[in-house]
Amino acid sequence: MSRLLAVAELGQSIWLDYIRRDLVESGALERLIVEDGLRGLTSNPAIFEKAIAGSSQYDVSLAGHVRAGQRDPEQLVEVLATEDIRLAADAFDRLYRDSGGVDGYVSLEVSPRLANDSARTLSEARRLWRTVGRPNLMIKVPGTPAGVPVVRQLIAEGINVNVTLLFSRSAYRAVAEAYLAGAEDWLKSGGDPAKLASVASFFVSRIxxxxxxxxxxxxxxALALSGQVAIANAKLAYQDYLELCASPRWQALAQRGVRPQRLLWASTGVKNPAWRDTLYVEALIGPETVNTVPPATLDAFRDHGVAARGLDQDVAFARTVMAAVERLGIPFEKITEQLAGDGVQLFVDAWAQLLQAVAGKRDALEQA
Known part of the structure; x- marks a missing residue:
């Protein structure tokens, strides 16, 4: 059995944090689904910047849109990205239906420039949902203070949400509360509980x-704690998830057929070359969770990863690690707030670079 398939046996879904047109058109994505049990895909502005600006694969499609009179770089980027998202969503459609809507999702992010604007994020999320027109789409909304009410409203409207850029347990709990409230609103309006889906993307390596x-x-x-804090933080977030699932409020929703908002481990590529390259995948395997991994980490785990349940193991040690962080005076909450802000800015920068590159390609096509 593939090591990746063995992870699925332990209750965790492996998604791929990557998209590029040849991934779908070459049949590589279909092979990952069939042979490795890949169960979803995520994208972000940085991924699209590398795919569209860093290759010639989109040039024919881009030329067609330019000839049709489209000049706005933002519109050109959107049409290229949504073409990819539809292709990927269609590749996952059978899995989506066979899993009863548990997996088979593809994520598309709202413009990061709107991260601190609730009204515009909500409007853009609704528009992208209609534009892509696939039931297995998830709209990515940042878990910023401005994003939390958007999450509730989108869920209340039956729009699938991937809440991204979560670094702290307090931010996660706010998002989980938004999902509960949105699900309650959806049911009150007569919505079908089976149509609700959401994940909360909790970032790891950057911590x-x-x-x-x-x-x-x-x-x-202090150095003895190196490489342990992110895993400890994630394990305690999972304990928050389990506590939430045991609450009467959640049980009332579950009894009516609402699925839980799963924790998704993001940023699971290992940055420190001295550490095992499958560290974060192995440490965070557990039931009812998702791990979205970049291609290099997917390949590494397929080659030498160890599939064993670790997410709910050594929880007492995780508490000890976080207590030590506090005792040492490390401003953990401040760090996670900074990481969330930096994460938004990184995507804003990638978005700007992508728009600039597409504008340059457009100009070259018009002058040819």
Whole structure:
């Protein structure tokens, strides 16, 4: 059995954090679904920037849209991205239906420029949902303070949501509350509980990168925590999820057929070359969760990953790690807030670079 299929046996869905047109058109995505049990796909502005600006695969399609009179770079990017998203969603359609809507989702992000504007994020999310027109689409909305009410409203309207850029347990709990409230609103309006789907994307590796820089300033005792804080934080977030699932409020929804909003582990590529390259995947395998991995991490786990349930193991040690972080005076909440802001900015920068590259390609086509 593929090591990736073995993860599915333990209750976790592996999604791919990558998209490019040849992935679908070459049949590679279909092979990943069939042979490795891949169960979903995520995208973001940085991924599209590398795909569209960094290759010639989109040039024919781009030329056609330019000839048709489309000049606005933002509109051109959207049409190219939504073409990819539809292709990928169609590739996952059978899995989506066979799994009863549990898996088979493809995610598309609202423009990161709107991350702090609730009204415009909501409007854009609704528009993208209609434009793509696939039931197995998830709209990615950042878990910023402005994004949380958007999550509730989208769920209340039956629009699938991938809440992204979550770094702290407090941010996750706010998002989980939004999902509960949105699901309650959806049911009150007569909505079908089977049509609701959401994941909460909790970021991992960036936390270790930031915290380890602080640990390095504090000496040997602190350095002993290197590479452990992100995993500990994620394990405790999963405990928050289990506590929520045991609550009477959630049980009332579950009894009516609402599926849980699964935690999705994001940013699971290992940044430190001294560590095992499958570290975050192996440590965070557990039931009713998703791990979205970049291609290199997917290949590494297929080659030498160990599929074993670890997410709900050593929880007491995880609490000890986080207590030590607090005792050492590391401003963890401040770090996670900064990471969320930085994450938005990284996507804004990637979006700007993508628009610039597409505008340049458009100009070259018009002058040819």
């Amino acid at each position: 270790d990168t930031a915290v380890d820089a602080e640990l390095a300033k504090l000496g040997s005792e």
